[in-house]
Amino acid sequence: TTHSSHATHSAPPLSTAEPCADFNSAAFRFFSCAKMMEHQSEQDLTQSSAWPPKSGYDIFDWTVSTHLAYRQREDGNRAEDDELVFAPTFSEARKKLDYSYHNNPIPPRQIFQDAVIQRVIDAVVDVRDCSAGSATTMPPTIVFTAGPMGVGKSYVLTQLYQQHLFPLDSFVKIDPDMIKNEIPEMGGYQEYLRQNPAQTTAATQVHRESTQISDVLFEHSLEQKKNILVDGSLRDTAWYRQLFNRLRKEVPHYRLRIVYVSASSDVIYQRAESRAEKTGRAVPRQLLQESMDQVPKSVNILKDLTDETVEIINNDDEPLMLKWLYPIDKHSADWEDFSKIWKHGEEKGKPVQMVCRMMEGFDETEQHETARCIWQKAYPDFCPRCTVACDEQCGMCIHGKHLCACEVCRRPPSEIIT
Structure with missing residues (x-):
């Protein structure tokens, strides 16, 4: 059944996101690249070396996004349902x-996407005992993270994992930004746009494909009753309300939870300035303010559709503060109580006081190592420094090309794409 909402993207299609909307004028060149893929073995297709830029920088049209470059229909029209061909996995x-919304990719590209998806699934440590009649059986959980830009969601999750308060390693971690870094063409877009500045970004060029991979991962994880963590902001209230209602109807055995990370506006602005200085990427102040205004409104509306919703206040040099938003009269505001909702009959986390040191994250190698333990198996090309210090993937530390301050994950010159 085709659902009216795709699982994890929170924004409608934007025609302005495509730098080359006229398919006939620019997209045919790269079909020679797509056709070439059809002659490679399945094992080869799972490797980034089989795809541009490593397979050949000049055979790909870098003005075209990947969701157009590898679409199943070559005439620019959308495939009908009875024309769709799916890789088996x-x-x-x-x-x-x-x-x-989505284009269906050609089968070779689906094989590559399947390899990305399988890595994320294989990284999960399944601690749930799902055997029939077991006293420790616990229902699967979907956690939606929420928070404005740069608030520190990944940093907070890393801290909770370090303190044994949240079993992050037992969740399928769906992070569209990290998925972008696994798309081979990302580095090629970065290089092309450095040489040919345009009103787009490398992240925009792979956005629709990363969303599609996220959606397939989400739907498969639902089928397999996996714990799921969806990284996002929850800004699109209407879309998420529709998704939550769908989940309540189709998978009533799942527990739905929101982990909302907040901070003061002064702290968020300061972090944005620091991030821009270190990475060269600045977020417009108006966009930051819109994010800070909308997210708490969305959380307030959506919380009644969840089993539990918590707010974690993450201000620099202050203890992380826990606040239950829903239900408000069931839990106490301490970390021991927080740890109980994730564990049935297991040893719970001990009461702790965690002080936010996010601004020091660029130099905290212990935090970087913890981040590697959490995410690197699922997302080999993620940036640990940006994860804990910037609450984002810089979009530049990929496939050996490091164009920001993230020297902690810089690779030897011999591995850098030329």
Whole structure:
């Protein structure tokens, strides 16, 4: 069944996101690249070396986004449902996607996407005992993270994991920004846009494909009753309300939770300035303010559709503060109580006082190592420094190309793409 909402993207299609909307004028060149892929073995197709830029910088049209470059229809028209061809590994999940939004990729590209998806799944440590009649059986959980830009969601999750308060390693971690870094063409777009500045970004060029991979991963994880962590902001209230209602109807055995990370506006602005200085990427102040205004409104509306919603206040040089938003009369505001909701009959986390040191994250190698333990198996090309210090992927520390201050993950010159 095709659902009216795709699982994890929170923004509607934007025609302005495509630097080359006229398919006929620019997109045919790269079909020679797509056709070439059809002659490679399945094992080869799972490797980034089989795809641009490593397979050949000049054979790909870098003005075209990947979701257009590898679409199944060559005439620029959208494939009808009866024309869709799916690679076998995640075919059932792919059938559930909204193809009024997504393009269906050619089979070779699906094979590559499947390898990315499988890595994320294989990284999960399944601690749930799902055997029939077991006293420790616990229902699967979907956690939606929420928070304005740069608030420190990844930093907070890392801290909770370090203190044994949240079993992050037992969740399928769906992070569209990290998925972007796993798309081989990301580095090629970065290089092309450095040489040919345009009103777009490398992240925009792979956005629709990363969203599609996220959606397939989400649908498959639902089928397999996995714990799921969806990284996002929850800004699109109407879309998430529709998704939450769908989940309540179709997978009532799941527990739905929101972990909302907040900070004062002064702290968020200061972090944005620090991030811009270190990485060269600045977020417009108006965009930051809109994010800070909208997210708490969305959380307030959506919390009643969840089993539990918590707010974690993450201000620099202050203890992380826990606040229950829903239900407000069931839990006490301490970390021991927080740890109980994730564990049934297991040893719970001990009461702790965690002080936010996010601004020191660029130099805290212990935090970087913890981040590697959490994310690197699922997302080999993620940036640990940006994860804990910037609450984002810089979009530049990928495939050996490091164009920001993230020297902690810099690779030898011999590995850098030329």
